[in-house]
Amino acid sequence: MSEPKNSTSAPPWRNFYGRIKGKTLRKSQREWLDEDLAALSPGAVDWDSNPDRTPLDLKALFGDRPLWLEIGFGGGEHLVHQAAQNRDVGIIGCEPYINGVAMLLGKLRREGLDNVRIHPGDARDLFDVLPPQSVARAFLLYPDPWPKKKHHRRRFVTPEHLEPLHRVMQPGAVLRVATDIPDYVRQTLYEVPRAGFEWLAEGPGDWRAPWDDWLSTRYEQKALREGRTPHYMTFRRV
Numbered sequence: 713m714s715e716p717k718n719s720t721s722a723p724p725w726r727n728f729y730g731r732i733k734g735k736t737l738r739k740s741q742r743e744w745l746d747e748d749l750a751a752l753s754p755g756a757v758d759w760d761s762n763p764d765r766t767p768l769d770l771k772a773l774f775g776d777r778p779l780w781l782e783i784g785f786g787g788g789e790h791l792v793h794q795a796a797q798n799r800d801v802g803i804i805g806c807e808p809y810i811n812g813v814a815m816l817l818g819k820l821r822r823e824g825l826d827n828v829r830i831h832p833g834d835a836r837d838l839f840d841v842l843p844p845q846s847v848a849r850a851f852l853l854y855p856d857p858w859p860k861k862k863h864h865r866r867r868f869v870t871p872e873h874l875e876p877l878h879r880v881m882q883p884g885a886v887l888r889v890a891t892d893i894p895d896y897v898r899q900t901l902y903e904v905p906r907a908g909f910e911w912l913a914e915g916p917g918d919w920r921a922p923w924d925d926w927l928s929t930r931y932e933q934k935a936l937r938e939g940r941t942p943h944y945m946t947f948r949r950v
């Protein structure tokens with residue numbers, strides 16, 4: 713007898729250690745969340761709404777446009793910049809911090825972009841439902857540093873995140889990672905190649921120089937104010 717469709721998989725246990733909510737949202741931000749967020753959904757991502765983990769219909773979302781992904785977009789300034797500069801690309805941003813999502817929604821209202829979708833949650837849930845080899849570019853900009861050694865395994869640059877990211881990226885696709893934490897650079901240069909990416913250390917991949925189309929993020933501005941040095945690493949998915 714075949715199994716009932718919805719009973720095949722249980723949600724995996726995924727700890728999320730970051731912040732989901734910060735200071736009280738302004739009235740306008742609550743309105744943006746209520747009025748705009750649902751329409752910007754990339755489809756059924758969460759386990760409740762998609763227990764079978766049916767892949768997203770990217771064609772319905774973006775037609776034939778290439779898909780880019782920004783993981784942990786914070787206030788969304790870089791995502792909006794990229795979406796505005798690259799209207800022939802579709803960008804999905806994921807960010808569990810709802811205050812950041814609200815900030816992005818405000819920016820999107822002002823810009824009137826049609827090529828952005830938002831998953832207001834954990835990137836790992838999104839990876840489950842992205843078709844294999846569907847992502848043409850990914851941005852991981854100033855991921856949470858988790859400075860204490862005992863917390864390094866919470867960092868994004870661990871196999872738990874990098875293996876599914878590798879699976880959803882196209883061969884040859886570019887992954888950009890920025891960080892201001894030297895030990896995060898160390899872990900990135902160790903873990904990301906192990907997950908099937910090649911570091912482009914020369915030319916545009918020089919870690920000291922930002923990318924030509926870079927827009928500095930809120931977190932980077934804070935790092936610069938506090939005297940830390942940005943590192944820009946470019947990888948190619950093998």
Ligand SMILES: C[S@@+](CC[C@H](N)C(=O)[O-])C[C@H]1O[C@@H](n2cnc3c(N)ncnc32)[C@H](O)[C@@H]1O
Binds near residue numbers: 731785855
């Ligand atoms: C240090 S902040 C940087 C934000 C932004 N990229 C910037 O540069 O200003 C890291 C962000 O990653 C988000 N984040 C952490 N874990 C994540 C995950 N598993 N999936 C998606 N976003 C995540 C956090 O909520 C946080 O907003």
